[in-house]
Amino acid sequence: MPGSTRRRWRGSVIVLLPLLLAAGCGGDEEEGTGGAQATKVVKIGVIAPLSGDLTATGTGIRNSVELAIRQANEKNKVPGWRIELAAEDDAAKPDVGAAAAAKLSSDAAVVGVVGTYNSSVALQTAPVLERANIVQISPANTNDTLTRGQNFKTSPTRPYKNYFRTATLDSLQGGFAADYAYNDLKVKNVAIIHDKKAYGQGLADSFKGQFEKLGGKIIATETINPGDKDFSAVLSKIKPLNPDMLFYGGEYPEASLISNQAKGPQAMKAPLMGGDGIVDATYGKTAGAAANGDYGTSVGAPPEKLDSAKQFLADYKAAGFKDSYSAYGALAYDAANAIINTLPTALGSATAVDDAVRRKVLDAVGKVNFGGASGTVAFDQYGDTVTKALTMYKVEAGVFNPIKTGEFKG
Amino acid sequence: MRQFLQQLVNGTVLGATYGLIALGYTMVYGIIQLINFAHGEVFMVGAFGGLTVYRYWLPDSLASNVWVALPAVLIGAIAVAVGVAVVMERLAYRPLRNAPRLAPLITAIGVSIFLQEAVRLFYPGGKRQQAFPQMISSGTFDVGGVTVPWVSVFVVVVAVALMVGLQVFVKTTKTGKAMRATSQDPESAKLIGIDVDRVIVVTFVLGAALAAVAGVMQGMRFAQIDFRIGFLAGLKAFTAAVLGGIGNIKGAVLGGFLLGIVEALATQYVPHGSSWKDVWAFVVLIGVLVVRPGGLLGERVATRA
Numbered sequence: 001m002p003g004s005t006r007r008r009w010r011g012s013v014i015v016l017l018p019l020l021l022a023a024g025c026g027g028d029e030e031e032g033t034g035g036a037q038a039t040k041v042v043k044i045g046v047i048a049p050l051s052g053d054l055t056a057t058g059t060g061i062r063n064s065v066e067l068a069i070r071q072a073n074e075k076n077k078v079p080g081w082r083i084e085l086a087a088e089d090d091a092a093k094p095d096v097g098a099a100a101a102a103k104l105s106s107d108a109a110v111v112g113v114v115g116t117y118n119s120s121v122a123l124q125t126a127p128v129l130e131r132a133n134i135v136q137i138s139p140a141n142t143n144d145t146l147t148r149g150q151n152f153k154t155s156p157t158r159p160y161k162n163y164f165r166t167a168t169l170d171s172l173q174g175g176f177a178a179d180y181a182y183n184d185l186k187v188k189n190v191a192i193i194h195d196k197k198a199y200g201q202g203l204a205d206s207f208k209g210q211f212e213k214l215g216g217k218i219i220a221t222e223t224i225n226p227g228d229k230d231f232s233a234v235l236s237k238i239k240p241l242n243p244d245m246l247f248y249g250g251e252y253p254e255a256s257l258i259s260n261q262a263k264g265p266q267a268m269k270a271p272l273m274g275g276d277g278i279v280d281a282t283y284g285k286t287a288g289a290a291a292n293g294d295y296g297t298s299v300g301a302p303p304e305k306l307d308s309a310k311q312f313l314a315d316y317k318a319a320g321f322k323d324s325y326s327a328y329g330a331l332a333y334d335a336a337n338a339i340i341n342t343l344p345t346a347l348g349s350a351t352a353v354d355d356a357v358r359r360k361v362l363d364a365v366g367k368v369n370f371g372g373a374s375g376t377v378a379f380d381q382y383g384d385t386v387t388k389a390l391t392m393y394k395v396e397a398g399v400f401n402p403i404k405t406g407e408f409k410g
Numbered sequence: 411m412r413q414f415l416q417q418l419v420n421g422t423v424l425g426a427t428y429g430l431i432a433l434g435y436t437m438v439y440g441i442i443q444l445i446n447f448a449h450g451e452v453f454m455v456g457a458f459g460g461l462t463v464y465r466y467w468l469p470d471s472l473a474s475n476v477w478v479a480l481p482a483v484l485i486g487a488i489a490v491a492v493g494v495a496v497v498m499e500r501l502a503y504r505p506l507r508n509a510p511r512l513a514p515l516i517t518a519i520g521v522s523i524f525l526q527e528a529v530r531l532f533y534p535g536g537k538r539q540q541a542f543p544q545m546i547s548s549g550t551f552d553v554g555g556v557t558v559p560w561v562s563v564f565v566v567v568v569a570v571a572l573m574v575g576l577q578v579f580v581k582t583t584k585t586g587k588a589m590r591a592t593s594q595d596p597e598s599a600k601l602i603g604i605d606v607d608r609v610i611v612v613t614f615v616l617g618a619a620l621a622a623v624a625g626v627m628q629g630m631r632f633a634q635i636d637f638r639i640g641f642l643a644g645l646k647a648f649t650a651a652v653l654g655g656i657g658n659i660k661g662a663v664l665g666g667f668l669l670g671i672v673e674a675l676a677t678q679y680v681p682h683g684s685s686w687k688d689v690w691a692f693v694v695l696i697g698v699l700v701v702r703p704g705g706l707l708g709e710r711v712a713t714r715a
Contacts (some may be wrong), residue, residue: 052537196685223685227642229632232420233677234684239557240413253539253636260633264548264560284632286539 039082042353044069044339045104045117045134047097050177057117060326061139062087062303065114067312067319068336078343086110092123097121098128105132109353111361112137112339114332119199120141123340126160133358135365137338138165139331142173142276142299143198147382156382162362164338164383166331166374167299170199173275174206176390176408177247177297181273182214184404185295187244191270193218193234193258194249203275204249211247213378219243224254231258235266243270251277256287263290271295279327284398294395300374301389301405302314303330312373334372338365412555417674421617423562423631425670426569432648432654433576434617440593440657441613443511448498449462449621450644451525453493456622457542457635458529459490464543474548480545487622494525495618499611522640523681529637539636542629567625572620573663580659581654593657620691634650646691653695668694 046065049058062085069083086107088100097116104110105128114137118124119141126146129136138146146163148156152171181187190211194204208218219241222234235258238246246262248255255278262268272294279296287294303309309330316325325333342364350357371379375387388407393400431453438446457677463486464473472478502521506514529536550559580586591599600606628643629635650669654661669691676690677683683690698706 198453223682223686225688227638229639229642230420230424231627233417233674233687234417236420236557236674237678237684256539256634264633265550265557265562265631266558267550282538285541288541288544289635290633304484377593 035308039401040352041084041109042078042081042111042343043086043107043108043109044336044346045085045107045113045115046087047083047090047100047104047113047121048087048117050087052091054092054117056323057140057326057328058089059323060329061115061332062168062319062321062327062366063323064312064316064332065247065336067316067321068333068340070319071315072337072340077340078347080375081343081347083340083343084109086207090116090118090125092118092121094118094121094124098124101125101128105129105134110134111343111358113352113366114139114335114339115116116141117328119146122146122163130160130162130284133162133355133362134277135162135164135339135358135362136160137335137365138163138167139328140167140299141165142167142170144169144171144202145198146210147384160383164335164379164385165383166335166338166372166377166387167220167328168385168388170202170275171206172388172408173289173297173299173390174208175210176392176406177273177295178207178210178214178216178409180295180297180392180404181245181247182211182216187216188223189217189219189241189243190245190247191222191238191241191258192218192223192247192249193238195226195251195254196223196396197226197250199275199277200251202249202275204247207247207249216297222257224250226250226254228254229257230239231261232265235262235268235379239266239268242344245270246272248272248274248278252272252280252283256283256291259283260290271299272313276327277364277391279400281399284395284400289398290305291395291398296393296395298327298391298393299389300328300331300387301391302402303373305402305405306330306374308371308375330373334374334377337372338368338377340370341370413678414675415554415556417678418671419556419558419672421564421671422667423565423649423670424673424685425667426566427624427628427666428543428647428650428669429573429663429666430569430620431626431643432650432666433573433659434621435651436654436656436659436662437589437613437617439651440659441484441589441610442507442692443512444503444542444597445518445648445656446503446617447644447648448502448521448525449514450642450647451522452495452498452618452640453621453628453643453647454637454640455494455525455529455625455636456487456491456618457625457629458533458540458637458640459622460484460487460537460626460629461540461542461635462490476545480544483543483545483579484623484626487626488619490620491618491625492615496611496616499614504607505609522644526637526640533637536637539634540570542633542635544630544633546630548633558680559631561630565631568627569624570621573673576616576620577659579616585609589613649691649695652705654699655705657700659708661705661707 046062048061066085090097117140124139127347144152192204194200195286257270273295276298279298284291342361346360378386391402392404435450546561550557588609589602641688650665651662654665673687674688
């Protein structure tokens, strides 16, 4: 009896298999074409956190890329070809991101990837995609080493020839923060706290470099452990030095606690300033009233304030996405368009995407120059964006509000 | 000198929380020789219980009245923590009472992960930090240049009161006597008519209640909680319990305060102290264990079969 059941089951699988395959193919064909003519397919990948804590940010990136693709298809920007989106979740984890990159590079139709959100994930995806000559453009990575190698300060060398980004660098972010603190806030004595992570320490170092160059004084540098809750001891140590401001290199979970404890239990008056790691809606909620008057820098200009982004914002709204475009939406939209713009020439008379096409796209992305939603989209010899806009935000009534957008010239 | 006193105050407040949680570790260990690694999560769940009462049950008119809100939050926290601890003991530990020691230890780690994930997945917005009501004024006062927040006074006073209360309970009441008897020899305790199962449940209940109070205190001090707070707090409290001599109630209190103060002073006086403070805390632990393997107040190393 059991034997016959199993045999019958196996039989049904054999019958079903072709059906499933057919259904699978049908699914691919279905979107958009209407089946009129056999259009050739080219794919643009997305690698971003689509699950976990950072889902909102990742979904905004994915949707913005999808919007760019939809518009290109509607306008028939690449005649004879239909562009498809291949979105992969990296869960903000390097190993998951590496697997996603491997999956995309094995898909013959993929010519380029927009992503990732986390610098640590990009360190894993860039080399995988590089081997397949697939261009990667990140809308959000800020770590300097991604485009300028380990010795980015002294002898920058580009580690991945396929890696570009529309986001600016931590070294510029720290410098921009230092400029603002010294020139606009007239702050002279700053105490630095950082969490020893690549992002936090890098940001703190670049702030320190520029702030001291301007003539400011770093009166203390303290480090903390990510995950700690009680910062009273380290704040008590800093307090007698009377800093005008605290600069924090790290992310919002610790930053909100430090802000709260500095102003509450320690009765300190100095505001806290940080980078894009603390500019998050949670910060104002968990730091409470203490957060008001704190500062944070972020990459790019706020899209709501940019004339160039008006069309993007209107289109995004009209497209009916459930989630917000998030902080990196405009930058992701521009990244996708940088790839799309190269396709008409790169694909040329090709019948399918192959290595030659990927190489052409890669070369062409390095030379793009167009007005995007976030500003001019063009890349320097390292693959970094030439638009180095940064924005200073200030917490008012628990919310980060943009107060100054500018560039850091160094 | 002023800095020294300031850090002493910081350390004492930190230590009060460690001590309260450490009591739960040490009592459970004293009775059934189980290192209940899920105890840190009981602390976390307690804090969330208090938050739930404040956020969903207290009408807004009462929430601003500290004399109503604070007791309500504490009771909510204790109720949830005790409930979780009792269920945990009944379902996870009691069936393993006579199993090899390693089995309940691994189970405790499993329970710990279960509780963390349960809060992360099912508490509304549990993935992110939750703002916790401060209730007591966030103000401070100065004593000879030393800044003391009012909430810290509350934390230390309540913690010390509970520690003394527990000591009195264990020394004078009948249940306390039964606890001590069970701790010394469960077999003989059973023979003279002590309901050992009940004593064990009472132990878990007391430990959970103290942890819940510590959870509310932490929430009030930092104005936020998240599902991860139990891990580090539990680890530090466990260290405090071992430092003082695990199984010894006074030892847990002493260990808690000592650990908190060492951390605060290390931050002040050791270069790079703020990130190395945990290292110095463990250096002290190792130093003490080398000289006194049973911990500071540990009378004997538990070698009972």
